[in-house]
Amino acid sequence: MELITTVIALGGVARCTSLYAAGFSKYRIALAVAAGELVRVRRVWVATPDADPFLVAAARDGVVLTCVTQARRLGLWVLSDPVPHVAAKPHAGGIRVTKAHVHWAAPLLPRHPNALVDPMENVLALVAACVPFEQALAVWESALRRHTVERGALERLPLGGRARRLLTLANPFADSGLESFVLPRLRWLDLPIVPQAWIAGHRVDFLIGQRLVLQIDGGHHVGAQREADIAHDAELMLLGYHVIRVGYRDVVENWPRVQDLIQRAVAQGLHLAR
Template identity: 40%
Template sequence: MDLEVWLNTHNGIAHRSDALDAGFTAHAIEKAMAAQRVRTARRQWLYTRRSSQALRAAAALGGRLTCVSAAQERGLWTITDERIHLAVSRNAVVRPAAHLRLHWGQPLVPVGAFELIDPVQNLLVSIADCQPFEKAIVVFDSAVRSGAVSFGELSRWQRRSKAFRRLAEATSQFSDSGIETLPVVRLRRLGIHMQQQVKIDGHLVDGLIGDRLIVQIDGHGPHSDPATRRRDLAQDARLTLLGYTVLRFDYYQVMYDWKFVEATILTAMAEGLHLLTATIGR
């Protein structure tokens, strides 16, 4: 296999020792570097253009990605954080910088010397101690939903902080993405319980408040194409004819105009639209 291709199967970056162990010769490595298809960081790390800036920074600074930076690399749902979160050893010499958030603590589980991304156990512990509740819970939900961890594992981990325990207790497996987690968390603070993934009329709805108030959340991706949009509107129409009130919000509204979302839901509840009795006599 070509060195560049091999590196790209390893997130675009690997230690020279790993490349040698994989069967690449020193000559092959030098040849790829001379052709500028492969570059180096700290002389011992080999990377291609496909590697992320965060991974290259971790290699250059002698650390590994943790917290939300590691979660992003592992494909978990995160709320954007412009900083690179880096786990470093206690004796590391790393200059503080505005774009870096350094994590000095002992990891929950050991990590190999040439690993640049924290395992899910370590990154969740770091997130619990570093991030605000909302930014942390979306990652916890995503980790459980993706199968990276289970509820049982979260409850059994040692050295868990109070913040970690709170997050573990609040974690749900029903959110397809963080955009569905946030309304549940925010409404819970108001004393409003929203059931998730309830089957009505043969289809799952994102959220149900009371008996009759349905909340649907359109995130990026699956809700963006015209065919899916038409399907969603058809479902909304069927639910309305069955006596439900359907409130549909998109990614932008949840992330950047939550006051509107909250006010709309509270208005509907004030009018009793979440109650079964509200449909009688229509």
């Protein structure tokens, strides 16, 4: 296999020892660097010129991508990721990372010396300890929903108390990260709350009691999707349901308004079958 093809297969950034093991000499690697086919990131790392800048930075700084940064890279639901989150070996020396959040905790799963990204189990454990509980729950539920990790495998790990609680509460059927915020916030109502209930040929985000429907619009609720949502709302109301529809910003930034709407609806008995 050609050198450049091998580096690409390794993610675009490779430790030189991996390339030696694949049969490439120091001289061959040096020729590729001199020709501009590879870039020397660090003495023992090389990369293709168009390699993922996050991976290049991790190799340069001697860290791995983890927590919310790696969760977002894997397509999980992350509310905010203002700075990169990376991990280093506990008590590691020579780590000089600026403009990043460095995690020093011992990992659940050992990290291979050639790894530039954390395994999913380590990612979730650090998310549990790092971000607010609701945001962490959204990430955990997203991981379970996408089958990037199995609940049984997590249960067998020595999780901390907060991570163990997240695993207990995580619902793999939540349709979006926003829904992960809602259920814990409404448990105090002491009413049956069914996420992803199937009513009139479609799923609704939450059925509260018998007749109160809470729908949460994400960024994709536009155009044809919006028209379909409106039509379904009308059908639900004709069947005797009361629909409360809110948006992303309502849940994330203005929850008291949403809670007030739900409280008033419950007080008026709109959650009950008539």
